[in-house]
Amino acid sequence: MSLIQLRRRDALLSLAALGAMPVLAHTAAHPPLAAPAPPPGDSVYQLEATLEDQDGRPFALSSLQGVPVLATMFYSSCDMVCPMIFETVHATLRALPAAERAQLRVLMVSVDPAHDSPAVLKKTAQAHGCNGQWVLARADDATTRKVAAVLGIQYRQLANGEYNHSSAIDLLDRQGRITARSGKLGPADPALVAAVRKLQAKRVT
Structure with a gap:
């Protein structure tokens, strides 16, 4: 088990030990996507996290429960790796049949909340052709660290203000469990596409 996997496991175990967390009321912008249910112990939705989207609206991380989600992290001022992450997610979506693509959500959380205001996130979403299927989000520093840990x-x-960060894209199932992960950037990763299709083929449990 890698160091990242150990840290993620420890974070989830700590959250599970706290018991079921209260879920924030859904806003009109983020209605419940499925009947709320307690997430399993290995779900990222065990984390009680409030984020803010590109329209300045707060939402609970767990409000994404109910549909598959592609989740990753980035920062808007990045001009090398992060644009490739956007392109890779777009390529992954394009590789899916339209019906399956429409059922998928994308969550991209900034590692630079001090500079990635909602207005900046909105501009970034527009620059990268992100439609309503995408949620670009920020949170306070402590919450951002917790989100990174569970993902x-x-x-x-770095000293120059830039960031070193993992470029992995996680596939979360409807209950928020990480079922696949890809570190490949550029063209769609066939393994990740296959994992999305397999997940979409399953009935909601």
Whole structure:
């Protein structure tokens, strides 16, 4: 088991030990996507996290429960790896049949909340052709660290203000469990596409 996997496991175990967390009321922008149910112990939705989307609306991480989600992290001022992450997610979506693509959500959480205001996130979403299927989000520093931990993503700020961070894209099932992960950037990763299709073929449990 890798260090990232160990850290993610420990984070989830700590959250599970706290018991079921209260879920924030859904806003009109983020209605419940399925009947709420307690997430399983290995779900990222065990994390009680409030984020803010590109329209400045707060939402609970667990409000994404009910549909498959592609989740990753980025920061808007990045001009190398992060644009490739956007392109890779787009390529993954294009590789899916329209009906399956429509059932998928995308969550991209900034590692640089100090600079990625909702207005900046909105501009970034527009620049990368992100439609309503995408949620670009920010949170306070402590919450951002917790989200990174449960997603198994590492990051650190450099002296010049830029960030080193993992470029992994996670596939979350309807209950928020990580069922696949890809670190490949560029064309769609066939393994990730296959995992999405397999997940979409399953009945909601």
